[in-house]
Amino acid sequence: MTEFQSTRQLNVYRRLSNGEKVLAGQLAQNKQGIFFQYDSDYLSHYHSLSPFHLPFNHTLNLAPLTPHQGLHGVFADSLPDGWGLMLMDRIFRHHHIQPHQLTPMDRLAYIGERGMSALSYAPGSEYSETTQNTLSDLADLGQQATQLFDGQTDEVLTALANAGGSGGARPKALIFFDPKKPDQVATTPQSGLQPWLIKFTSQNLLLGHDEGRCEAAFLSIACNAGIHVSSWQLIETAEARAWLALRRFDCNPAHHAGRYHVHSLCGLLDADFRQPSIDYEDLIKASQILCQSPAIGQVQFVRAIFNLFACNQDDHSKNWSFILSDQGKWQPSPFFDITFSPTPNNEHTTAFMGYGCQPPLKAVQQLAQQANFSSWNQAKDEIIRIADALSQWSEIAAGLGISPKIQKMISTQLNKTWQENKHLCI
Numbered sequence: 001m002t003e004f005q006s007t008r009q010l011n012v013y014r015r016l017s018n019g020e021k022v023l024a025g026q027l028a029q030n031k032q033g034i035f036f037q038y039d040s041d042y043l044s045h046y047h048s049l050s051p052f053h054l055p056f057n058h059t060l061n062l063a064p065l066t067p068h069q070g071l072h073g074v075f076a077d078s079l080p081d082g083w084g085l086m087l088m089d090r091i092f093r094h095h096h097i098q099p100h101q102l103t104p105m106d107r108l109a110y111i112g113e114r115g116m117s118a119l120s121y122a123p124g125s126e127y128s129e130t131t132q133n134t135l136s137d138l139a140d141l142g143q144q145a146t147q148l149f150d151g152q153t154d155e156v157l158t159a160l161a162n163a164g165g166s167g168g169a170r171p172k173a174l175i176f177f178d179p180k181k182p183d184q185v186a187t188t189p190q191s192g193l194q195p196w197l198i199k200f201t202s203q204n205l206l207l208g209h210d211e212g213r214c215e216a217a218f219l220s221i222a223c224n225a226g227i228h229v230s231s232w233q234l235i236e237t238a239e240a241r242a243w244l245a246l247r248r249f250d251c252n253p254a255h256h257a258g259r260y261h262v263h264s265l266c267g268l269l270d271a272d273f274r275q276p277s278i279d280y281e282d283l284i285k286a287s288q289i290l291c292q293s294p295a296i297g298q299v300q301f302v303r304a305i306f307n308l309f310a311c312n313q314d315d316h317s318k319n320w321s322f323i324l325s326d327q328g329k330w331q332p333s334p335f336f337d338i339t340f341s342p343t344p345n346n347e348h349t350t351a352f353m354g355y356g357c358q359p360p361l362k363a364v365q366q367l368a369q370q371a372n373f374s375s376w377n378q379a380k381d382e383i384i385r386i387a388d389a390l391s392q393w394s395e396i397a398a399g400l401g402i403s404p405k406i407q408k409m410i411s412t413q414l415n416k417t418w419q420e421n422k423h424l425c426i
Contacts (some may be wrong), residue, residue, distance in 0.1 A: 033065065139181055214402060287322075
């Protein structure tokens with residue numbers, strides 16, 4: 001067995017929406033840290049990958065030591081968190097390599113071309129699991145994921161490891177399938193199959209095996225409130241379970257190999273998403289500057305208010321992202337990871353003008369002003385529309401087959417949250 005050698009240099013590529021792959025630059029690591037330098041041709045023909053903290057020029061740029069373990073935020077976005085990281089660590093352990101031996105560069109090499117968004121890294125790690133371009137049974141993939149998440153097995157299927165490049169702590173997979181025939185899936189692109197993210201369920205999650213149905217309900221409610229969300233569908237499984245599948249917004253539906261560059265808020269601002277380090281005022285300001293549109297703040301204000309009234313308190317800075325077009329135009333991604341998600345201290349991870357819960361009227365009015373609403377009445381109309389949409393919870397939840405116990409628990413909390421914040425609608 002050869003001794004493990006850490007990755008010292010990587011080429012960074014960007015996949016365009018037409019499937020073309022271009023060299024963006026190089027990452028290199030020495031005792032000082034990790035450096036990135038843009039490729040000269042990329043500087044001449046394309047656009048900044050991270051406009052706020054990564055200079056778009058020929059300089060050799062050293063990444064800060066924190067908060068992304070010594071990586072630039074834009075490249076840290078390529079790494080999974082929680083579930084995907086666990087799968088990666090298990091694969092390395094199978095090769096007798098312990099997680100503490102790995103650098104972020106090693107992890108990027110492992111991701112290679114299998115991550116979310118448009119960025120890829122080469123040369124890929126020799127420890128990456130590879131599969132033939134064959135179809136897998138979705139039920140088997142989900143069963144393996146659930147058993148692994150619940151601690152019932154130490155085995156990691158190659159297909160599961162290849163599909164585990166997504167973020168978040170819950171079991172999920174990046175798959176390619178035909179929504180009309182969801183039983184068979186691939187973990188690598190295939191002609192005629194669409195790219196989706198599928199979220200499996202577990203008895204150990206807050207909402208148990210109703211997790212997928214609940215998120216589907218909140219996606220429906222958000223859509224009814226006029227908020228842009230990804231296409232989704234529930235995949236019914238054995239034992240009356242349902243997994244939520246979401247169409248990937250980093251992929252071009254018109255070209256199977258086309259990708260869009262996606263950048264998280266925490267990566268953009270070099271913020272620690274594990275800590276309550278961001279305010280919705282920061283989100284709105286960053287969105288207005290990045291997208292070069294004061295009015296885009298209204299989009300983010302509406303989403304912030306939805307999180308407030310929906311009790312989606314796990315609204316950390318990795319759950320906000322932006323999409324870059326080939327022409328260099330940024331826009332907010334579809335609203336995602338929206339579900340009933342209270343925190344132990346009953347406060348939002350992203351604050352409302354400094355308030356983690358029950359923001360006073362004056363604070364929300366200031367937030368609306370920053371969002372470029374022409375008047376408070378215009379902003380209040382949006383708040384009322386969100387509250388009206390959330391009042392449909394019981395009807396939508398029943399229609400999706402959510403258990404009466406979960407329906408009642410969430411309904412009770414939504415009513416409590418309404419009482420605490422209804423002053424915003426008066």
